[in-house]
Amino acid sequence: MSSEPEKRVRVRFAPSPTGYPHLGNIRTALFNWLFARHYNGEFILRIEDTDVARRVEGAIEAILDSLQWLGLNWDEGPHFQSQRLPFYQEVANKLLKEDHAYLCYCSPEQLEAMRQEQMGRKQPPKYDGRCRNLTQQERARLEATGIIPVVRFKMPPEGETTFHDLIRGSITFRNDTLDDFVLLKSDGYPTYHLANVVDDHLMNISHVLRADEWLSSTPRHALLYQALGWQPPEFAHLPMILGTDRTKLSKRHGVAAINEYQKQGYLPNSMINFLALLGWSLDDRTELLNREELIEHFSLERVSKAAAIFDKAKLEWMNGVYLRKLSPEEFVQRATPFLDEGLAPSVKRPLDSDYICQVMPLIQERARILGEVPQLAHFFFVDELQYTTELLLSQNIDARTAIRAIEVTLQKLRAMEAWGTQHLEDTLRPLSTELDLSTGKFFGLLRVAITGRTAAPPLFQTMAVLGKGKSLERLCTAQQKLLQQY
Numbered sequence: 001m002s003s004e005p006e007k008r009v010r011v012r013f014a015p016s017p018t019g020y021p022h023l024g025n026i027r028t029a030l031f032n033w034l035f036a037r038h039y040n041g042e043f044i045l046r047i048e049d050t051d052v053a054r055r056v057e058g059a060i061e062a063i064l065d066s067l068q069w070l071g072l073n074w075d076e077g078p079h080f081q082s083q084r085l086p087f088y089q090e091v092a093n094k095l096l097k098e099d100h101a102y103l104c105y106c107s108p109e110q111l112e113a114m115r116q117e118q119m120g121r122k123q124p125p126k127y128d129g130r131c132r133n134l135t136q137q138e139r140a141r142l143e144a145t146g147i148i149p150v151v152r153f154k155m156p157p158e159g160e161t162t163f164h165d166l167i168r169g170s171i172t173f174r175n176d177t178l179d180d181f182v183l184l185k186s187d188g189y190p191t192y193h194l195a196n197v198v199d200d201h202l203m204n205i206s207h208v209l210r211a212d213e214w215l216s217s218t219p220r221h222a223l224l225y226q227a228l229g230w231q232p233p234e235f236a237h238l239p240m241i242l243g244t245d246r247t248k249l250s251k252r253h254g255v256a257a258i259n260e261y262q263k264q265g266y267l268p269n270s271m272i273n274f275l276a277l278l279g280w281s282l283d284d285r286t287e288l289l290n291r292e293e294l295i296e297h298f299s300l301e302r303v304s305k306a307a308a309i310f311d312k313a314k315l316e317w318m319n320g321v322y323l324r325k326l327s328p329e330e331f332v333q334r335a336t337p338f339l340d341e342g343l344a345p346s347v348k349r350p351l352d353s354d355y356i357c358q359v360m361p362l363i364q365e366r367a368r369i370l371g372e373v374p375q376l377a378h379f380f381f382v383d384e385l386q387y388t389t390e391l392l393l394s395q396n397i398d399a400r401t402a403i404r405a406i407e408v409t410l411q412k413l414r415a416m417e418a419w420g421t422q423h424l425e426d427t428l429r430p431l432s433t434e435l436d437l438s439t440g441k442f443f444g445l446l447r448v449a450i451t452g453r454t455a456a457p458p459l460f461q462t463m464a465v466l467g468k469g470k471s472l473e474r475l476c477t478a479q480q481k482l483l484q485q486y
């Protein structure tokens with residue numbers, strides 16, 4: 001039962017530049033974008049930068065960069081609220097004139113004292129409305145002191161406010177739990193509530209899709225729309241995102257700012273797929289959906305009310321899937337900057353691009369994020385491997401047997417004319433029988449000698465790429481190590 005929107009779809013992503021965009025912010029952006037694209041509507045970008053004190057340097061650039069990186073293109077904007085102050089001031093004046101708002105002269109100290117007193121009485125703190133019914137004389141006296149007032153909304157003292165949420169259904173708040181909130185501050189800047197409502201109206205926003213932390217603001221917005229005689233947009237509050245332990249998402253859960261994921265080597269496509277499943281699903285089973293499929297199937301009906309769970313392991317897995325889907329060329333192209341950055345400085349630069357092209361297919365099979373590539377591939381590039389002699393013997397092979405096995409291997413390999421995966425396999429597999437060693441023990445030994453580790457890409461392919469010279473050299477080094485110690 002999918003209900004088509006009645007109005008032309010115009011949605012917005014309206015971040016406040018009070019920090020770098022995190023996963024939750026971008027999930028909101030994505031759902032808006034998918035909704036717009038699904039209905040051939042418009043996706044508008046609006047920067048809600050009216051809280052001057054909380055602005056963070058670089059946040060706007062980070063927001064734009066993240067959206068661009070993920071391919072969440074916008075059709076309009078960015079609009080900056082800080083450049084639209086006259087619109088909000090005009091609406092505040094209209095509300096004053098029509099008796100839906102009033103001027104308040106209370107100082108921060110007075111408000112703090114009020115709060116303390118209410119808490120002392122175990123009451124929830126809220127503005128007590130003392131400026132609501134000032135007489136002309138009182139107002140004139142306060143004006144004369146030079147205090148610049150704020151504008152507050154006149155909240156209906158009783159009754160209830162109900163609005164419909166497309167995800168959660170009908171929601172009702174008691175008006176007496178809401179206070180006469182500030183609309184316009186004394187510096188002439190609007191509060192979030194005023195600017196948000198004015199812009200959603202002026203920008204013809206059809207649907208407000210936002211995080212569920214804003215749910216408690218919505219009755220205020222609904223009352224503002226009513227007071228202004230404006231038709232409110234539809235609302236949909238997206239479910240919270242929690243960690244796997246069902247607590248509020250934090251660094252502890254491995255969640256990072258979006259630009260961090262970019263730096264660590266996540267792909268835009270896997271991020272999009274992963275974020276889309278934070279609160280939306282196609283059918284409770286399908287995990288892998290590309291951009292086009294997401295656009296085709298996205299609907300608010302399939303957004304859940306229940307909290308979404310952020311699972312870092314799933315994100316890594318998914319990114320690995322998307323890495324393996326890349327063409328070998330694209331993988332090389334994306335991995336090269338990471339190699340350049342991450343390989344030890346002792347590795348000669350510029351890196352040999354032909355060699356990278358040979359090595360990368362082996363790494364592509366294994367990497368979950370591009371940031372892991374240097375670490376997974378470093379043994380292909382360094383001159384000397386660092387490992388202990390014990391590691392050579394970790395498959396429970398005794399030192400004498402190991403020394404002999406390497407000796408015989410060296411002889412066979414030296415005699416090989418063609419060097420390739422299949423030749424290596426044809427030469428080395430029979431050798432394990434000849435030496436009366438299980439393949440586990442024998443290849444385990446060779447693997448450590450060749451790569452310096454126990455888990456690595458397939459041995460014969462690795463040796464083929466590494467080349468004859470380097471492979472023989474590493475086997476000799478391993479033999480020396482053993483001889484020195486045993």
Ligand code: GLU
Pocket residue numbers: 014015016048196209210211214
């Ligand atoms: N500026 C708010 C934010 O940072 C926007 C909330 C809304 O979408 O109404 O999330």
